[in-house]
Amino acid sequence: MSSILDNLEWMSELDRERMIDQINGFPDHLSSSLCTEVDVEFTGKGICLCGMGGSAISGDILADCVIRESEYHMSVLRGMELPGWVDKETLLIAVSYSGNTKEVLTVLDTAQSKGLNIVAVTSGGRLMEICEEEGIPYAMVPTGFQPRAALGYLLGSTACILETAGVIPIASNLTHLVDPLKKFQEILVPEVPIEENLAKRTALDLEGVVPVVYSASELSPAALRWHTQINENSKMMAFTGEVPECNHNHIVGWMEGSMDTFCRPVFLRSRTDNPSIKEIMSVTIDVLKEGGKSPVVLDFNEETKIHNLMAAIMVGDFVSYYLAMLNGVDPLPVESIQDLKRRMSSSI
């Protein structure tokens, strides 16, 4: 089988700004940020992480761990208005890779006026300036990445904040995963041919369709990451859904609709999925197959939920990269986001 996905020279020409290096760097970025020290004090019950796009995904990953493994409540705010339950006992984590995300700066302003307990994660920009001026503790991550490609840094730093705050020992758990993730990455890189490369094969399965990425709640941050990475790296539409909720509505669109031929379902399964939901997912996949929908199914069989979540995210990042190659687009630039940001600065 001959494909551009095994043509390293061609891929290298298309990927002019070496997005592949940023994707390959994930385990190293994670590793290097897992020793971040930030001076956080926290005695409350709730955590609110505010961030947008690539800066918010680390929040989703960690909120999911916090909600399952601790008695703390944690939510991710993608917007401008603090929920009513956020009070002086809440830890507000402001995450903006660039440091200039309007939404995050707006929330920070409100949070300061309310005297909240704040900590930040950024590579610089206005957010860092405010932290310096106001004495707000912050974790510094390296500059020079696309925000979406800084996930390893943002995740590692935020994990350290949560561990220092006494919420959950997630930084320690992630530290143990760095080597296994590096090992896992070896089978996803461009040098590994299609036959042995899960990410390349999956990209070929999703060429020319709109992927709809499903998972149980175990892997829902990974499903969302697939969606946004396919949007930004591959320049494609993509959507997500969650099992079992999708069986109460989406399934009608797949099985009784006519537009489904432009879309293809992808299922991310974790060994640690709830056993009942595993069964439901299995039946759902069977129903879709019998209906001729050709679902793409990926199994993650590691021992822990966080390991499977990290692995699923890594596969998705590589899939989005290979889809960019199949689409003949440079994965790094996101001109339409830049255009919107320019217009926002002039209009608001």
Place this chain on the structure above:
Amino acid sequence: MSSILDNLEWMSELDRERMIDQINGFPDHLSSSLCTEVDVEFTGKGICLCGMGGSAISGDILADCVIRESEYHMSVLRGMELPGWVDKETLLIAVSYSGNTKEVLTVLDTAQSKGLNIVAVTSGGRLMEICEEEGIPYAMVPTGFQPRAALGYLLGSTACILETAGVIPIASNLTHLVDPLKKFQEILVPEVPIEENLAKRTALDLEGVVPVVYSASELSPAALRWHTQINENSKMMAFTGEVPECNHNHIVGWMEGSMDTFCRPVFLRSRTDNPSIKEIMSVTIDVLKEGGKSPVVLDFNEETKIHNLMAAIMVGDFVSYYLAMLNGVDPLPVESIQDLKRRMSSSI
């Protein structure tokens, strides 16, 4: 302009089981359930509503009101596992229209074993039996509807539970809206011709595409309701997104992708949207228009957020009905959901 959407006889033949009556009944259903009396005691800080599909949407609407207008935390659980923050001080509201939703019964079982403070909303089934056996207070809603068409009843009853519990005076607020909503409905019904009927015109705009329904957080429960009603009533794929998050990822799929021609963006705007987000949404719509994407834009200009939310939900319900007519399908049956439910009972 001649269209089947103005052919009442033809629509009546297609809608064999009179889904139109269930949709038309929304304000009356809401009204009749707003005097529900349930014996709830609550002194905690958090509320967890568990439900799936049509039974969960009332939770989304109310959680959004609670989060903005009170110091309580409320989340909607669409799944089987209670979050770690749920404790004896949490009010668990179990909502299953049929009373036999597996996910809700599973959560209820865990909640009972943990000794949580529980209240239920149902039309009967196993959930009602358990409540009777165990002395769990519950609100009874009428049988005989599709779960998605019982929204008025589920919303009204759950609002009464939250008001009785001292969380938020939302039942009183909804009572004031019943008459205005009945008035508003008069311009959406099948008897009103296309030229004067916003829902018919919108359905025509969405014929043959995959609608992607956007809103700010103000109307996000309405966007989700559009999505699921279009799935179930119209037998079509549909998706949602939220502004401003979509500008950090989705926009690339729309502006730089190739599959966007099968999809069409819909924007639900509320007069009560945050002013900065209004500006962002306006710029986003301009960008999509300049890119030739023809977004469908609907404005809801009432004084309050909850009024606009109810109005947006009503328009969406009628749009999904008219789309069913345009697709030549009976809006009521959802055979693929029934099929999955049958298979679930045998496999789990």
